[in-house]
Amino acid sequence: MYRTIWMNKNIRYYLLAGGVSRLGDILSGMAFLFLAYDITGSNLYTTIMAMAETLPYLLFGLIGGVMADWLPKKKLLIYLDLARIPLVLSIVGLYYFDALTYGYLLVISFLLQSIGCFFNPAHRAVLPSITKNEERTSANSLYDTLTRGVTVLSPLLTVWLLNSFGTVHLFTIDALTYGISALFIARLQWKDATAPSEKKSLKTLYKAIMEFASWAKAHSTIRNLFIFTFITVFFNTWVWEVGLLLALAELSEKSEELYSIQQGVFGGVVILTNIAIPYFIKKMTLRHYLIGASIWGAGIIYYGALYDLKHFFIGGAIVGIGLPIAGLARGYLLQTLVPERKLGRAFSTNAVLLYFSNTISLGVYGLLVTFISIQKLMLGSGLIILLISGGALLFRTVNMAKFRRSLPVNFFK
Incomplete structure (x- = not known):
């Protein structure tokens, strides 16, 4: 393949x-x-x-x-x-x-x-x-x-x-x-x-941005994808980039070395997951994104709850399975559902949401960590990611089952 x-x-x-x-x-x-x-x-x-x-x-x-x-x-x-x-x-x-x-x-x-x-x-x-x-x-x-x-x-x-x-x-x-x-x-x-040849100006630039925003708002899958992406990244960024390093510093004098090794293990798991996914999934949906985000959240819960050096590695590996599933699903959905003439705006909107979510996550959690322990922030963040993504996945599964039961019996024959 x-x-x-x-x-x-x-x-x-x-x-x-x-x-x-x-x-x-x-x-x-x-x-x-x-x-x-x-x-x-x-x-x-x-x-x-x-x-x-x-x-x-x-x-x-x-x-x-x-x-x-x-x-x-x-x-x-x-x-x-x-x-x-x-x-x-x-x-x-x-x-x-x-x-x-x-x-x-x-x-x-x-x-x-x-x-x-x-x-x-x-x-x-x-x-x-x-x-x-x-x-x-x-x-x-x-x-x-x-x-x-x-x-x-x-x-x-x-x-x-x-x-x-x-x-x-x-x-x-x-x-x-x-x-x-x-x-x-x-x-x-x-x-x-x-785009069709037309006079380009600040007005048409603003119009093009708002046109895509209106289109994305009306397209339920893309709209939900952006919302779930923003939420997941917000609750993950500080926990993964800063909180994990601070937690390692609490538990070991070699925090920087351990953090580098942990990131290497994480990267290796991500690569293996990326390679394996296409053998099992050919066409990805929002459901796959939610599954990936749920695994992602479960990994954070794992190392937040157990809060120990070896469990940081295991929890990071779990995150390394969920993150690429969610990431590949997001890319596939944008490439497949967004019209070609809107793809640039789709990927730029995704990037802006990621950077904005990263920025406010670092700011908000930087304040919260002054009076809430790192472990509680990790555990709470993982639980929120799992509850939101898992809840949405359950909701979609139940609704799909009801929809299928409402169709004529011979519809799927």
């Missing part, structure tokens, strides 16, 4: 472009933080640098989706990749002239992430155009497996680059990945659907 998908040149070039681009994003993301701390020595300024990576998506995410629907995607993706190369290399040049400042790093980080607001929805919207419906789950699985594999292996590459060439040359590699990505995208062949 995977061999057949990989032999498709369009899919292969798309996957390679996505994988190499993801590698560059990870390397530059770490390099920005490392250099920010080296230059300032300040935790606050380093945190602000991290915020500069998320703010553009809240400001320009929806606009990027509209542009992805309006403009020829192939040209847009190539131009955006090429535009990022001089921005990244300028950091290397200034570094060697001892002219690199924190302010310049902040500006370049903001610009690169802003470009990503336009690149990412256009890139995700290409896959339905180069795959058949029955290939989509496998193609999504390969894409997620490749990008997740890059995420898991990138720390090893980063350590080697840091020891061999220095922090600044993470940006050199990043620039190289953008060039390679552009070459792979240039080799893609598909009929690129764009």
